[in-house]
Amino acid sequence: MEYRQINESLEEIKFEQAKNAAMLLEAIKEINLAPKSIAEEIERITLPQPEPPDKWLLTEDLMGIFKKTARTIYTWRVQGRIPYTVIGSTVYFNQKDVERLLKEGSKS
Known part of the structure; x- marks a missing residue:
């Protein structure tokens, strides 16, 4: 392989790594937010719902x-x-x- 081809391959790898890192960072942000929303949903489902007022x-x-x-x-x-x-x-x-x-x- 020529030096130029190796350099291009390295650039492609770096670009793919950067894309993957960005996707990973976005996933981590979502995961960090998820426990709170999951906990809120579990609480909403499991807590007894108040009875509607009498009519x-x-x-x-x-x-x-x-x-x-x-x-x-x-x-x-x-x-x-x-x-x-x-x-x-x-x-x-x-x-x-x-x-x-x-x-x-x-x-x-």
């Missing part, structure tokens, strides 16, 4: 759901068939309690 329904909502009159909903309240909360003069029903009542009704 409250009005008598009118129950009338539509059960296809019953306000008087029937009132009777259910008095009989203790469905829990309720009164704030001021407004009666509220927890959606979870309504869903439970629906399930019980579908079993009978």
Whole structure:
């Protein structure tokens, strides 16, 4: 091999080494960032998720759901068939309690 060919081969090798070094450096940067994002993802997946806040329904909502009159909903309240909360003069029903009542009704 001529000196010129050897020199060109060395230059090609140096260029490939520089490209590989740049790729390696980029990979190292990504790896250094990865543990934090992996740890965050593991934490997000494994931590218990907070329950969504309760949704409250009005008598009118129950009338539509059960296809019953306000008087029937009132009777259910008095009989203790469905829990309720009164704030001021407004009666509220927890959606979870309504869903439970629906399930019980579908079993009978």
